[in-house]
Amino acid sequence: MRLGGYTGKNLLIDVSKKSFKAIDWTQRKNDWLKLVGGRGFGAKIIWENTDKNTDPLGPDGIITLNTGPLTGLPIPGAGRISLCAISPQTGIWADSSVGGYAGAEIKQCGYDSVIIKGRSRDPIYIHVHDDNVDFEDAKHLWGKGSFETETIIKDELNNNAEVLTIGPAGENLVLFACITTGYGRQAGRTGMGAILGAKNVKAIAINGTRDVPVADLNKVIEITDEATQYMMKNNPELYNVFTRHGTTMSLDWAQETACLPTRNFQENVFEQSENINAETMEKKIKVGDRGCYCCPLACGKVTKTSINGEQVYVEGPEYETLALLGSNLGLGDLEAIAAANYLCDYYGIDTISTGVVIGFAIECAQRGLITLDGLKAEWGNTQTILNLIEKIAQRKGVGGILAQGVKKAAEIIGNESQAIAMHVKGLEQSGYETRSTPGMSLAYGTSDLGAHHSRSTIVGWETRTDRFGITREKVETQILLQHQRSLFDALGTCRFQWCEAKLPFEFYPRYYTAATGLNTGQDELLLGAERIFNLTRMINVRRGITRKDDYPPPRTLHEPLPSGPYKGRKMEKEDYDKLLDMYYELRGWDKNGIPTKEKLEALELKTKQPN
Amino acid sequence: MQTRIGIDESRCSACKICEIFCAAYNTGAANPKKAHIRVINRLPTPRVEFLESCDLCESLNVEIPICVRYCNRNALVLKEES
Numbered sequence: 033m034r035l036g037g038y039t040g041k042n043l044l045i046d047v048s049k050k051s052f053k054a055i056d057w058t059q060r061k062n063d064w065l066k067l068v069g070g071r072g073f074g075a076k077i078i079w080e081n082t083d084k085n086t087d088p089l090g091p092d093g094i095i096t097l098n099t100g101p102l103t104g105l106p107i108p109g110a111g112r113i114s115l116c117a118i119s120p121q122t123g124i125w126a127d128s129s130v131g132g133y134a135g136a137e138i139k140q141c142g143y144d145s146v147i148i149k150g151r152s153r154d155p156i157y158i159h160v161h162d163d164n165v166d167f168e169d170a171k172h173l174w175g176k177g178s179f180e181t182e183t184i185i186k187d188e189l190n191n192n193a194e195v196l197t198i199g200p201a202g203e204n205l206v207l208f209a210c211i212t213t214g215y216g217r218q219a220g221r222t223g224m225g226a227i228l229g230a231k232n233v234k235a236i237a238i239n240g241t242r243d244v245p246v247a248d249l250n251k252v253i254e255i256t257d258e259a260t261q262y263m264m265k266n267n268p269e270l271y272n273v274f275t276r277h278g279t280t281m282s283l284d285w286a287q288e289t290a291c292l293p294t295r296n297f298q299e300n301v302f303e304q305s306e307n308i309n310a311e312t313m314e315k316k317i318k319v320g321d322r323g324c325y326c327c328p329l330a331c332g333k334v335t336k337t338s339i340n341g342e343q344v345y346v347e348g349p350e351y352e353t354l355a356l357l358g359s360n361l362g363l364g365d366l367e368a369i370a371a372a373n374y375l376c377d378y379y380g381i382d383t384i385s386t387g388v389v390i391g392f393a394i395e396c397a398q399r400g401l402i403t404l405d406g407l408k409a410e411w412g413n414t415q416t417i418l419n420l421i422e423k424i425a426q427r428k429g430v431g432g433i434l435a436q437g438v439k440k441a442a443e444i445i446g447n448e449s450q451a452i453a454m455h456v457k458g459l460e461q462s463g464y465e466t467r468s469t470p471g472m473s474l475a476y477g478t479s480d481l482g483a484h485h486s487r488s489t490i491v492g493w494e495t496r497t498d499r500f501g502i503t504r505e506k507v508e509t510q511i512l513l514q515h516q517r518s519l520f521d522a523l524g525t526c527r528f529q530w531c532e533a534k535l536p537f538e539f540y541p542r543y544y545t546a547a548t549g550l551n552t553g554q555d556e557l558l559l560g561a562e563r564i565f566n567l568t569r570m571i572n573v574r575r576g577i578t579r580k581d582d583y584p585p586p587r588t589l590h591e592p593l594p595s596g597p598y599k600g601r602k603m604e605k606e607d608y609d610k611l612l613d614m615y616y617e618l619r620g621w622d623k624n625g626i627p628t629k630e631k632l633e634a635l636e637l638k639t640k641q642p643n
Numbered sequence: 644m645q646t647r648i649g650i651d652e653s654r655c656s657a658c659k660i661c662e663i664f665c666a667a668y669n670t671g672a673a674n675p676k677k678a679h680i681r682v683i684n685r686l687p688t689p690r691v692e693f694l695e696s697c698d699l700c701e702s703l704n705v706e707i708p709i710c711v712r713y714c715n716r717n718a719l720v721l722k723e724e725s
Contacts, residue, residue: 105673106663133659133684140674179686191683214657215686244673253667260715319687321716323658328715330656334687345687 036247037101037548038069042077043143045158045165047231048091048150052165054143065550066636067567068522068560070100071127073145074116075567078125079639081147084574088118088126088223089205089230091151097138097196097236098145100524101548104136104244104325106256108263108535109526111135111325118575119222120230121207121385121437122458125480125571126222129521131324132214134194140240152232157185159193161239170234175200177378178212185237197235198225199380201425205229206435208385208460212377216332216347217324220382221484222459247549255542260328263533271329274532275321277310278331279351284309286355286464289495290596291472293360293465295411296391297454297587300465301596304364308354316366322347329528337370339418346374349383352485355463356387361394362411372417379425385437388460390420392438392453393430401449405429451586457482457577464491466588468598469499471506473584474611478510480568483585488513489531502607507614515561522564563635566619566627570639579625582612644723646699648711650691654718657684661691661710661719668709669700680710691718 040058045051057064067076074096086092095117102110113135119126138146141162148158155170173181178199185195195213202209202225209225210218228234246252263271273281286292287305294302306312313333322332332347349357349369357363357372376383394416396402397409405423407416423431433441438460442453454461459482466472472491479487490510498506516537520527523544529535541554569577583589584603592602616623620631632639659682662675670677679697683690700708711719 106667133657136675140676183685214684241676242674243677246673249667249671249673252673253664264715320653321656322684323656323660325658326660326663327658328660330658330716332656336687347686 035549036245037544039139039142039144039245041143042145042147043141043160043165044147044149046150047148047152047156047158047167047233050167057144063638066560067564068100068519068557069144070098070103070112070524071114071116071129071518071521072560072564074098074114074127075125075564075571077145077147078116078118079567079571082118084576086118088120088227092149093118093227093230094147094149095224095227096145096147099135099138099143100522102543103524104139105246105252105547106326107252107525107543108256108259108529109324109327109329110524111327112521112524112526113138114521115211115219115224117222117224117227119459120205120226121223122482124457124575124577125568126224127481127521128210128219128221128224129486130211130213130217130219131327131526132194132217133325134196134213134238135524136244136325137194137238137240139244140242141238142240142242148231148233150231155232155234157235157237158233159189159237161193162241173234174203178380179215179378181235182212182215185235189237189239193237193239195235195237197380198228199378199425201379201381202226202229203234204425204427204435206381206425206427207437207440208382208389209380210382212380214324216322216377218377218382220384222481225380246547248546251546252543255539255546259529259535259539263529263535267534271533274331274528275329277314278333280310280313280333280349280354282351283354290468290598291464291466291491291495293355293461293463295362296360296388296395296452297461297465298395299595300468300593300598302359302364305359307364308358308366308369313366317370319345324526327526329533331528335370337367337374339371339374344374346370346377348377349373352463353383353387356384357417360387360391361417363414363417364412365414368414368417371414372421375418375421379421381421381425384462385460386421386424388454389424389434389438389441390417392441392449393420393434395452396445396449399448401445401447402430451590454585454587455483456584457581459483461585466491466584467593467603468601469494470502470603470607470611471510473588473603473608474507474510474615477582477584477608477612478514478615480565480572487517502610504614507611507618510615511618514565515558518561518564519557522561559635563637566632566635567637567639569621569627570632570637573626577625579612579623582625583608644725647722647724648693648699648708649720649722651718651720652688652691654716655682655689655691656716657682657689660713660715664713665710668703
């Protein structure tokens with residue numbers, strides 16, 4: 033078998049000089065393969081090309097698009113890429129994994145990773161096509177929404193490209209601006225859109241025509257046939273429910289288990305949850321399904337709603353959007369949530385952070401800490417919510433403060449606002465309230481991005497087993513999940529086939545071998561994931577992160593739940609410290625959360641910064 | 644009787660599974676650009692087109708064309724017409 037899966041080359045684009053070059057990484061093959069690919073390659077690039085002072089919005093800031101060794105192959109969900117950078121919102125490590133169809137195009141151009149640096153003087157879009165890169169004028173696109181921009185570029189290129197684009201919010205450097213691709217797939221978190229905006233890059237269009245390298249294509253297809261049969265036959269109910277509803281099916285679950293963020297995370301049960309659940313969505317607004325590249329699950333749900341009387345379509349809302357723009361804002365109107373989703377996508381801002389920011393703003397206004405430029409500070413007020421989205425995206429009025437995220441906004445507003453700002457490390461908390469789930473509190477506290485769920489959604493395991501336990505088993509499970517889930521981002525494939533459709537994890541080492549020809553087993557791949565987790569921790573340590581930053585938000589630690597089945601509970605600080613101590617010990621990090629020299633050596637991580 | 648593939652775009656999820664497996668079986672490459680079918684993702688409904696080069700997988704000697712076999716959404720259906 034020949035080496036497949038990888039192309040062996042990265043593409044470096046300098047938008048200041050309008051130049052580009054291919055970089056062959058196979059001379060240092062072992063260094064790269066140890067990090068598997070995808071997010072791992074991104075971590076290596078960010079470690080080697082930034083330092084503790086790099087300004088992510090300056091010309092030295094870089095953003096990387098990283099495929100994995102499975103990206104582009106006939107494997108369910110294998111279209112994913114990880115965008116990696118230093119976050120303009122949090123100032124630390126950032127990655128955002130996105131589906132859609134652009135990943136295969138990068139591979140087909142002949143690259144594993146694309147690195148963009150510099151700052152263009154005028155608005156441009158980058159057109160990568162096989163060996164060439166063109167820098168196209170984008171003045172006609174500046175100010176346009178994501179959907180329109182994608183269509184215009186596709187029309188200009190005769191539909192021969194996939195497009196990643198920012199909306200007006202990215203141009204305006206909103207710190208949680210996202211990058212959109214495929215009309216509704218977002219690299220949502222950590223402000224990737226602001227980085228492109230600061231570079232004056234409106235979009236990246238990619239068109240590759242080469243074969244995706246693969247060691248044994250027949251074997252890959254054989255495993256896919258087996259995997260598809262497995263998902264459909266072994267868990268037909270789960271398969272059918274997930275393909276029908278996507279992640280929206282989690283809404284009822286979050287409500288029943290009392291984890292659903294409600295009114296800026298004050299509560300965890302929403303009295304109108306039935307109005308915004310999967311069944312209501314199907315009945316009221318769903319018109320179709322969307323699947324990313326090579327995915328039979330089609331978790332994306334296309335819905336119909338209206339903005340100012342005009343009918344619009346949007347892919348979503350998915351669970352996180354229902355939770356953060358719905359229950360978290362006390363909004364029980366699905367059409368209004370879909371409209372808010374549409375506006376966020378149009379302007380290019382993350383629906384999770386936006387929901388948390390608006391919840392924070394409404395609560396601050398109710399406490400008399402700010403005013404909302406004449407808008408009513410009421411939960412569930414559609415007009416307030418839609419107007420605030422526009423103000424944030426355009427940085428107008430109170431939106432100028434909110435566009436910086438809740439951490440910085442609370443620093444500006446002062447008083448007790450910091451006590452109600454729901455974030456970890458400056459990133460807004462995603463869709464689980466955690467005062468009655470200590471494991472999930474730890475998941476948010478120890479995620480390398482800040483309060484994001486994708487590193488370890490241990491809340492599912494925890495609520496099934498030992499909900500309130502402060503146990504070693506819980507921490508061990510947490511670490512295993514952080515590695516397993518990291519591995520999907522490294523391989524360049526979606527995790528939903530595994531965690532939602534219950535495809536056994538063992539399929540993935542088989543895929544890796546069939547794709548690459550390398551006999552790397554499961555343990556070695558998970559070791560790669562551990563390496564990635566330690567490397568991103570070292571990037572964060574270099575940027576000043578220590579134990580003090582690994583705690584859940586003040587509300588979780590200090591404010592007992594006012595209602596619901598777990599009324600009176602909070603995340604006790606003493607219990608949290610026990611979990612954190614166990615976590616550091618099991619990870620081989622010191623009491624302050626710094627990976628020890630021994631640990632880094634055992635992982636063969638060369639974390640001494642190169643000259 | 645003539646066989647053709649019927650397209651129901653309203654059922655299509657734009658996943659490109661048809662493109663990916665068409666190309667893999669018919670050309671031996673992991674390269675959807677070599678497929679005889681093309682999916683263009685647009686909201687709310689994708690567009691699906693067959694290229695003139697499609698021979699309904701006759702050269703593969705299979706009962707059901709590959710794209711129809713792999714489409715799990717019944718967006719592509721084999722039809723007999725007189």
